[in-house]
Amino acid sequence: MKADMPDKTYSESQGVEPFDWWKALDNPEAHANDEISLAERSGSWATCACGNQCALIPRSDGMYTGAPNDHDLFYLGIDFSDDVCNEDWESAKATLSAIEARSAVLIAEIRAAQANDGRTA
Numbered sequence: 001m002k003a004d005m006p007d008k009t010y011s012e013s014q015g016v017e018p019f020d021w022w023k024a025l026d027n028p029e030a031h032a033n034d035e036i037s038l039a040e041r042s043g044s045w046a047t048c049a050c051g052n053q054c055a056l057i058p059r060s061d062g063m064y065t066g067a068p069n070d071h072d073l074f075y076l077g078i079d080f081s082d083d084v085c086n087e088d089w090e091s092a093k094a095t096l097s098a099i100e101a102r103s104a105v106l107i108a109e110i111r112a113a114q115a116n117d118g119r120t121a
Contacts, residue, residue: 010066013055014046021049025093042084049096050077053103056110073102 009018024031024038031038041047045059045066050073058069068074076099083092 008055009052010055010057010059011046011051014051014066016046016051018052019047021052021096022093025089025096028087028089039081039085042081045077048077049080049099050074050103053099054107057103057106068106070102070106073099073106076102 011018019041028038036047042049045051045064045068050068051066053068053073057073059065060067060069064074068077076095080092080095080099083089083095
């Protein structure tokens, strides 16, 4: 990721518009006729809840391209997709909240490491 774009989401870094998952989960029926269903959107690392987190978070470029390298965030993303596919909207909201919290921790760690690298360079 370019240093001049630290606040882009992973979705944006992939040329995809960010998606308001909170709004969608509050009213999933409003998305019933979307070109890309909520289930499909939740199943892609670029458009899922993890994809709407900061692109600073390290991601895989292998078999699961775009998947977060962080074990906890990876499995939260899987859980989120399962929640959405099962139309368990309340569970999806809880998982989305956990994704945002874990992402915040990771971003803080990355920024602290970057700041420390800047002081030692």
